[in-house]
Amino acid sequence: MRKFSFVLCLSLFSFLSCDDGDIITAEFDFDSTYETCGDLVFYNTKDDPYESLSLQITDPELTLEDLLEVEDDNTLVTTIDISSSNPFNYRSYDGDPSDYFCNDIPPSDVYITNDLESTSGEATITTILTEDDGDGIPADVEDENLDGDDDPSTNPTDTDGDGIPDYLDDDDDGDNIKTSSESPNYDEDEGDFVDSLDTDGDGIPDYLDPDDDGDGVLTRDEENKTQDQNPANDITFSSVGADYLNPDVATTVTATAYREHTIEQTYEITTVLTNIQLPNVSQDVFYLGTLDDDATSTERYVTPDF
Structure with missing residues (x-):
């Protein structure tokens, strides 16, 4: 779990001061894994309370497959500038947001009650490939x-x-x-x-x-x-x-x-955000977590020369 607490006021979007009735407290207390969908959206949701963290990447165009193209040393480090094209959002909802992402039409019975966006900072996505014979x-x-x-x-x-x-x-x-x-x-x-x-x-x-x-x-x-x-x-x-x-x-x-050999491949993709700026909130380093996706487990096949 990652935890980061901060105080918000409901009038932050207009950058006005808030009175005692406008103060709410939000806590970045999410599981240490996140998911992905679409061209490339990383997201993490929770249900107590209903909240989400998300990072959408559109510039440059990037796919999950791109992140699996590791270098010869089985690692890949990708750096993305957080911007209006690649925003990082913290949101709260009045219902379960687990189906909010990855759908062309979001569920009609779930409404966003707060939406805070950072358009500055940096996301560092690190891919590490581990292979094993199983x-x-x-x-x-x-x-x-x-x-x-x-x-x-x-x-x-x-x-x-x-x-x-x-x-x-494996032989x-x-x-x-x-x-x-x-x-x-x-x-x-x-x-x-x-x-x-x-x-x-x-x-x-x-x-x-x-x-x-x-x-x-x-x-x-x-x-x-x-x-x-x-x-x-x-x-x-x-x-x-x-x-x-x-x-x-x-x-x-x-x-x-020789018979065909199977080599198991496991990709660990982690994302760290630095210098994100939400209204009245800044965070030097925030660990978004490790990607949980079926694409991170695969196999390759090799038949040695006899």
């Missing part, structure tokens, strides 16, 4: 940290040498079986692996072992039924299970490709 193992744990900087993205560990670092690789050992399907069993509470699956007992957990059953044939080369980059569905003896986990089946069908 295998249940924290990124820092998947890096040997040979450079000592505790950053898996620099000099990253790449167990299978496929060009995708382990912290982004760390390149055997065409997803890491998450090979029971690495990382316990976040313990901060360590607990009973990781090691089918052949060679001391290398399956998720890092290119030959899971120790029969001398690479797991990815045990597609005896269908060559579809999925050894899990190649079963000679149904009572035992997949051939890549059965040391008694050691037939080699040489793989020719």
Whole structure:
């Protein structure tokens, strides 16, 4: 929650003094997330009391997709001048304003009782992209940290040498079986692996072992039924299970490709307002919050060269 209290008088719009009956108190006490709609409107609403904060951006033209176009370092900082084209508004209502935004026609049963607008100041929108392989193992744990900087993205560990670092690789050992399907069993509470699956007992957990059953044939080369980059569905003896986990089946069908990899992407978009000027109110720094929108969670797909 962000809190900022101030006193207003109902005659502020005419810049006249107010008597005791004209004083109201408003408090910027909103959730720490905001939403977006249209070309680009950031807004946050509350229902006790009924209030909203909003920032409309029309100059320059900007879309949410623009804010997802991060630089090579996975960050993007966008600075917008608050103006008559890009106003910041604090409003109060006589009813629930949750449906007031993003509709061509605002609800007819909700009226604005106060509308304060700042047309000066600056909005700084910061986008940070975090990527992960979704295998249940924290990124820092998947890096040997040979450079000592505790950053898996620099000099990253790449167990299978496929060009995708382990912290982004949902198949760390390149055997065409997803890491998450090979029971690495990382316990976040313990901060360590607990009973990781090691089918052949060679001391290398399956998720890092290119030959899971120790029969001398690479797991990815045990597609005896269908060559579809999925050894899990190649079963000679149904009572035992997949051939890549059965040391008694050691037939080699040489793989020719890696399976497609999925990399999860999460964008954190935060907005900070500086030097906003509402009537009789100024605020040096105001944290609008973090954007809550489905577009900030997505995926990209990579198939490594074999």
